[in-house]
Amino acid sequence: MRTGLKVYFRNKFMIGQKSKLIQPGSLKDPLLEKLKEALIDWINRTLKTEHIVVQSLEEDLYDGLVLHHLLFRLAGVHLDVEEIALTSSAQISKLEVILKELDKRLGLQDSSLIKWNVKLIHNKDLLATIHLLVAMVKCFQPELDLPPNVKVEVVIVEVSSSGIKSVVQTEVLTEDSLLTHFFSPSRHLGEDPIEQLLKLEAHKVNTVKKAILHFVNQNMATLGLQVADMDKQFADGVILLLLIGQLEGFFIPLFDFNLTPVNESEMLHNVTLAMDLLHDTDLQLPSIDPQDIVSQDTAATLKVLYALFKKYKEK
Template sequence: MSSTTESSSFLSNTLKRRQQKRHEATKILQEGISSLNLSPTSNEQQQQHINEGGTYPLFNIDPESYLLDEGDERSMLEPNSYNNPNFKQTINVLFNWLNTSLSKESIIIRSFEDDLYDGYILGKLIEYYQPNIRLLHHDIPLSEESKKKTLERVLNYLETCFNQQNQPIKWTLEQIYNRDFIAILHLLLSVMKFFNIKSRYDLPKNLLLKVIVVKKTNGLLQTRIINECFIDDQERGLTSEASKKQGDLIDTLFDLAPDKLGNVEKILLNFINNQLNRYNIHIKQIDIQYFQDGLNLLYLMSNLENYFIILNKYQHKKPLSRDQSYANIQLAFQLMNQAGIDIEQYCRINDLLTGNQRTLYRLLFQLYLRYNKDSNNLLQSITFLQPVHIDSPFL
């Protein structure tokens, strides 16, 4: 038999085996879904999903992704979950956030699974919020090996950050690389929380969805349904509504519970001095005079974000005028924005320059919430103060 004939025969057999496996996977997947008594999606429903801009419907699942080895397990959303209003809201918020953040890179996210699985775009996202962090060693990874290495570097960095803030890890490298939508959704929500993105407050207060878990046993997919929590109602109550109105919260502390300010000041002082000790700076009290020229804010951001600012080259090491102090504070605000803190939502530069003590508390409070792993405890202790005034939204 000639080599050409042998090659042709080998290719033919390979294609046949591939088609057979795909047919088997399709059959097994359908058996798993049918065992849950789920009705198939009609063509009209499919078209409606597409027309409404729906994402990740069940009919888009690639059976090849369910070519499981014995004992392997996969998860997917139960079909009705795609109609959940909170799910739709969450997906829209995430898409808008990603595409807005990555617009300068001319990157457009159309599919979480296909666009994020190799870690490259996640690395770009980290660089956007933390310009001093460089996790991407090359251009877009092309080989499977380089894609996995890129994803591994990105996930190792993120998971180290998440562990410092006691955020749970609800995914694995293999799940992300295998385009597991459940795992990727958990990851994106954790990234949004870590960078304290303003649009995070547009997320629903809770997101609980039914998830189908399929496991291959004796050549068949064994299926079960679980309730998967993506956004926790209690956490949102602390970190969304309260954080969104922390200006009101600080005002309430000053006006209605000044006796509580001492405890807050001690916590903030300890946090600040732990950062400024590196520069042999010690703050005795939360007073505007220590921050009015912007230098200590720059030192704070330098240490918190782990970079060095050459003050005598770029800014005013000993500001002598209001304009020079303004320039320092403006740079500090820019660094906070790059770190994912929308500081202008809570503070104005002119208020700091005019000696507004409440504005200073709001600013330092934001830094504490962003960089201290026990920040939720402080926020909770302030949020749940005993009522003092019937019209106050926080006390």
């Protein structure tokens, strides 16, 4: 390590402290810039109704205000913290409450998996801030397409009484997108992505199902409806018909289907009508037996919702 850097790290960090910083060269990486822009755009769209505008990940998130509002907008969580924390101690106290709740919502029980903490966020650490935001996107808005395969070179520095040790390594900020893989138009036409998906590990299946479910609930929100169980709630055809109407922008007369089906025959009528409507809209859909959806067949239900997701997620 050059002498200038040694002096810098001795002045900046305490003895016994280990720190991780993005290499200056990586800070100029176009992929990193694209990721930062995507995260800023996501924050600003999410908080548009709050009239909060973020311009810099390094400068605008350290005091907890933005994270506080994101947690409320994305998870509906109300925290007993002051709206604007002006002093450093107040900001740290606010961040402690927010990050504790966020870590719980993100399902991160293993502290070794958490790449951020109150001190790092409050110190405007870009690496920690990006890791936190990417984790929030994965949890709360998994269908959002962040730039995949973003990696940076980081230098890990440990200061001791005998000197400074440093090592350079590559750190992954975003991985190859599973959703991009399955929803890519470049996939071979002969492949059935859902059949392939269901052969993968359970957590990968759940990632795709969660993204599709989020898409469904976004489109059903104006009707005051929410889907929690993908298999069961589509079995009677009602939600599926209403979703098709929302996406296509037309009204399906109530006398054409059973709004409260009481038996399998009425459910089958609903699902069959839905499949007929989908074929009329020229939706690219594999051959699916309506009875399979009524019988809560996961593959059949996913194939229909996957086709809708793929067609309408960008609209």
